[in-house]
Amino acid sequence: MTDSKSEPRGGAExxxxxxxxxxxTFVPVALSMDDADSFQAKxxxxxxxxxxxxxxxxxxxxxxxxxPRQLRRGTxxxxxxxxxxxxxxxxxxxxxxxxxxxxxxAKLSPGDYVVYETTRPFEFAVDGKFQMFSALIxxxxxxxxxxxxxxxxxxxxxxxxxxxxxxxxxxxxxxxQTTKEARPTNIRLADAMFDMLEAAFCEQLACDRxxxxxPVQADLLLRIFGFIExxxxxxxxxxxxVATAHHISIRQLQRMLEFDGHTVTEWIRSRRIEHCRxxxxxxxxxxxxxxxxxxxxxxxxxxxxSRLFKAAHGLSPRxxxxxxxx
Numbered sequence: 001m002t003d004s005k006s007e008p009r010g011g012a013e014x015x016x017x018x019x020x021x022x023x024x025t026f027v028p029v030a031l032s033m034d035d036a037d038s039f040q041a042k043x044x045x046x047x048x049x050x051x052x053x054x055x056x057x058x059x060x061x062x063x064x065x066x067x068p069r070q071l072r073r074g075t076x077x078x079x080x081x082x083x084x085x086x087x088x089x090x091x092x093x094x095x096x097x098x099x100x101x102x103x104x105x106a107k108l109s110p111g112d113y114v115v116y117e118t119t120r121p122f123e124f125a126v127d128g129k130f131q132m133f134s135a136l137i138x139x140x141x142x143x144x145x146x147x148x149x150x151x152x153x154x155x156x157x158x159x160x161x162x163x164x165x166x167x168x169x170x171x172x173x174x175x176x177q178t179t180k181e182a183r184p185t186n187i188r189l190a191d192a193m194f195d196m197l198e199a200a201f202c203e204q205l206a207c208d209r210x211x212x213x214x215p216v217q218a219d220l221l222l223r224i225f226g227f228i229e230x231x232x233x234x235x236x237x238x239x240x241x242v243a244t245a246h247h248i249s250i251r252q253l254q255r256m257l258e259f260d261g262h263t264v265t266e267w268i269r270s271r272r273i274e275h276c277r278x279x280x281x282x283x284x285x286x287x288x289x290x291x292x293x294x295x296x297x298x299x300x301x302x303x304x305x306s307r308l309f310k311a312a313h314g315l316s317p318r319x320x321x322x323x324x325x326x
Contacts, residue, residue, distance in 0.1 A: 015039045025054070026136065027066060027086070027118045034061040046178045049190030049281070049324070052136040053175045057129075058095070064124040071121065086118040087139045087149065089197060091159055091168045095130030099123070104154035111159045113168050115152045115201075122154070133175040135193060143198060143270055145262075148205055155204075163200035170196060187281045187324060220246065221256055232272050235298045239264035272297040273312050276305070280317055281324035290317045 015036045022029060025045045033039055040059040045052060090099075092108040099106045099114050101122040106114050116122045117139070142149065159168030174189060227245055231237050242264060243253040250264075257264055279285050279293045294305035294317065309317045 012036050030065040030067055032063050048178050049187045053178050054134045055175045057131045058126050061127045066122045085139045087137045089115050090132045090134035091171050093131040095128040098125045099154050101154040106154045106156040108156050112156045113159045133172045163203045167196045167200045232297050235300045280321040
């Protein structure tokens with residue numbers, strides 16, 4: 001875990017120092033403000049597994065912009081072993097905040113959360129005594145198609161209802177706790193955060209699709225996902241087996257999952273790799289051979305398991321375990 005903190009002391013130098021810090025810990029941005037002489041800000045940041053957790057405070061009017069020019073320079077790889085393509089999720093605590101991206105504008109109230117991406121232009125404007133807790137996440141780790149994620153950017157989501165009522169306070173407390181000390185449980189907290197984010201995003205996407213599945217279809221899909229999850233250890237699990245167990249054709253099954261941007265094979269593979277990743281990062285399983293972990297989740301061919309895992313995470317299973325437990 002890393003922990004950095006900026007407490008500017010006044011004037012243009014403090015503003016420039018903070019500007020540099022934001023670029024180093026987030027992504028390069030153009031930063032402007034109403035009165036540099038009165039500028040005050042704090043940024044606490046910590047690494048939590050494959051995500052970065054931040055606590056940001058401002059006093060005064062500040063505007064951050066990610067411009068096309070900066071995008072042409074590229075985005076730094078802030079989180080080791082992952083691409084420089086990030087999603088940022090922020091919970092607004094105090095002050096005034098407006099986020100703009102993809103032609104949309106989100107005006108946040110305290111308790112709301114917002115999503116935006118680092119690979120496209122955005123604007124982040126705050127005023128007053130502003131405070132936000134946020135998570136910076138490699139987008140490749142989310143099991144949601146890019147086209148669907150782009151529907152969520154620069155929209156204000158209520159952090160007091162539905163999945164938001166779980167996600168927002170969890171992220172806030174996570175930011176408070178992880179800036180204090182490194183703990184072996186941090187990797188599990190990161191996993192819990194990923195699961196909550198995916199559930200919250202799926203909830204919002206479902207609300208946006210009134211023309212989608214009927215309640216009967218939705219219930220069937222939940223049973224299908226549950227069946228897949230319970231049978232990941234079966235190396236022969238495939239689409240035909242799933243379809244037969246639910247008395248539908250393989251074509252019907254494929255159509256149902258394609259509605260969410262997946263094929264049956266892709267979903268089974270991604271769930272197996274995700275369970276393997278969690279086991280490899282679990283200190284309690286350090287004595288279990290890498291090959292045995294793959295076999296536990298249906299990937300009985302060690303070389304095949306290693307290739308799939310490296311394609312998903314950029315490291316072999318053995319390398320990932322060493323990194324996660326270091």
